[in-house]
Amino acid sequence: MCETCGCGDPEIVPIEVQERILSDNDAQAAHNRSHFEALGLLAINLMGSPGAGKTAVLEASAKAAGGRLKLGAVSGDLATDRDADRLNASGIVSATITTGSACHLDARLVHRALHDFPAGDRDIFFIENVGNLVCPAIYDLGQAANVVALSVTEGEDKPLKYPVMFQKADLVLLTKVDLIPHLDFDVAAVEDGLARVMPEARMLKVSAKTGEGIDAWLQWLEERRPAEGHRHEHSHGHHHEHH
Amino acid sequence: MHEYSIVASLIDRVQQEAAAHGGSRVHRLHVTIGELSGVEIDLLKTAFDTFRERTICDGAELAIDTVAPAWACPSCERAVERGSILRCDACGRPARMIQGDEIILQRIEMEAPNV
Numbered sequence: 001m002c003e004t005c006g007c008g009d010p011e012i013v014p015i016e017v018q019e020r021i022l023s024d025n026d027a028q029a030a031h032n033r034s035h036f037e038a039l040g041l042l043a044i045n046l047m048g049s050p051g052a053g054k055t056a057v058l059e060a061s062a063k064a065a066g067g068r069l070k071l072g073a074v075s076g077d078l079a080t081d082r083d084a085d086r087l088n089a090s091g092i093v094s095a096t097i098t099t100g101s102a103c104h105l106d107a108r109l110v111h112r113a114l115h116d117f118p119a120g121d122r123d124i125f126f127i128e129n130v131g132n133l134v135c136p137a138i139y140d141l142g143q144a145a146n147v148v149a150l151s152v153t154e155g156e157d158k159p160l161k162y163p164v165m166f167q168k169a170d171l172v173l174l175t176k177v178d179l180i181p182h183l184d185f186d187v188a189a190v191e192d193g194l195a196r197v198m199p200e201a202r203m204l205k206v207s208a209k210t211g212e213g214i215d216a217w218l219q220w221l222e223e224r225r226p227a228e229g230h231r232h233e234h235s236h237g238h239h240h241e242h243h
Numbered sequence: 244m245h246e247y248s249i250v251a252s253l254i255d256r257v258q259q260e261a262a263a264h265g266g267s268r269v270h271r272l273h274v275t276i277g278e279l280s281g282v283e284i285d286l287l288k289t290a291f292d293t294f295r296e297r298t299i300c301d302g303a304e305l306a307i308d309t310v311a312p313a314w315a316c317p318s319c320e321r322a323v324e325r326g327s328i329l330r331c332d333a334c335g336r337p338a339r340m341i342q343g344d345e346i347i348l349q350r351i352e353m354e355a356p357n358v
Contacts, residue, residue: 012270013358015260015351021253021274022346104245135245138281138346164281167340192328199314199329199337 025139028107032142035114041072041125042225045141047165048149049158050131053175055083056208057149057217058126059090064214069221072122074113076105076130083128092126093118104135107142124221133158137165145170145224152176152185159193166197171204171220178207246286249346250294257351261299265357269303272352277345279312299353312343 020026036043048054055075062071071092075083076099087094097105097113110127119125127143129136137146148169150158153176159166166172172194174187187205194201204220206213257269276282284307291305314323316331316338323329323338330337 011354011356012352013264013266013355015264015266015353015355015358017256017260017348017351019256019348020346021249021256021348024252024255102248106248134281138245138249164279164344167279167344195328195330196326197329199339201329 022139025107028111029140029142032107032111032114033144034142035111035119036125036142036144037226039119039122040226041119041122042145042221043125043127043141043143044221045127045129045136045143045146046149047129047133047136047146047169048131048173048175049133049151049154052131052149052151052154053208054128054131054149055086057173057175057206057214058087058092058128060206060208060211060214061218061221062087062090062092064211065218069218070121070123071126072117072119072124073126073128074110074117075128076109078102078130087128093122099130103130103132104139105129105141106139110141123225133162133165137168147171147173149173149175150190152179152183156186156189156193159190159197163197166194167199169198170200171202172198173213173217174203174205176207176209177205177212178210244286244290246282246290247294249282249287250290253291253348254294254298254300256348258299260351261353261355264353264355266299266351266353266355269300269351269353271304271306272300272348273306273308273350275308275310275345275347275349277310277312277343279340279343280346281344282346284309308349310342310345313341314338315341 046054073087073092073094074097076097077083078099081096084094084096095113095117097109127141146169150172204213204216206217295301295303312325314329316336318334318336321331321333
């Protein structure tokens with residue numbers, strides 16, 4: 001209160017916070033990350049436009065990996081279970097995270113899904129985000145790496161138009177490359193765009209239809225798996241608070 | 244439209260701070276938003292104007308500082324221009340973003356007789 005004259009005017013005080021607005025999400029993501037690490041799981045946040053071929057790449061990955069890698073996935077979907085159904089049919093143990101009108105997954109949604117998910121015996125856990133080149137990039141989910149699927153039919157200008165998404169990517173999968181002969185698509189222009197928004201630009205050309213590049217993609221994943229000694233050390237039951 | 248979820252987190256955070264400091268009415272929030280944070284300033288303002296009603300932020304002003312992105316070489320600290328290849332001209336190392344992706348609540352100005 002005003003101390004000078006006792007007039008009752010409220011005194012406005014500044015409260016310094018200086019924290020990320022999404023610090024709650026960051027904390028939840030750190031918690032998810034500790035789960036993934038304890039389980040020896042490589043968690044991948046797979047993002048991209050609707051129709052970029054995220055689900056198709058995962059189906060092709062399951063086919064190419066055969067029994068060599070145990071794959072799991074949760075798929076963010078506004079309204080249906082279609083992606084998870086497709087993935088389950090391909091041999092990837094999958095569940096849907098129904099997001100309703102939300103345009104992205106957040107760490108809390110992934111955590112909730114993880115609790116009902118038989119993740120313990122999996123090697124790689126894909127978090128197939130909601131199809132969207134904007135919002136998902138902002139939310140850390142606890143993943144080890146961000147992968148962005150960009151299809152050749154979307155055009156080579158997308159990295160420059162959606163820099164926030166591509167700057168967060170550890171890898172870009174250029175999908176549907178079997179269609180390139182039918183399109184005016186300049187691969188070098190995409191590579192140039194990526195180099196201007198993504199400091200360690202790395203892109204793999206893949207086709208879920210022909211299988212081109214899928215082995216290189218699986219190799220990229222294999223290189224990022226936790227070392228053998230750190231896997232499956234403990235599958236703890238945990239007793240923390242859930243919100 | 245993740246700006247609505249960002250505003251929801253922002254108002255939650257302000258409510259926590261108000262409770263901790265015995266604060267009542269919030270007059271102004273200062274936030275810092277990087278140009279490459281993925282947050283659209285106009286959408287954030289619209290979302291805040293919509294969501295602040297009947298919360299502790301009702302009537303509060305949202306003061307937004309924007310930050311232009313900048314990259315630099317992690318070894319020799321040489322600046323790498325926006326729009327150029329994000330690699331150091333001198334040593335060839337990938338540049339690192341040093342600013343421009345902030346989504347930060349800096350300061351709350353509120354009526355808080357107990358502070």
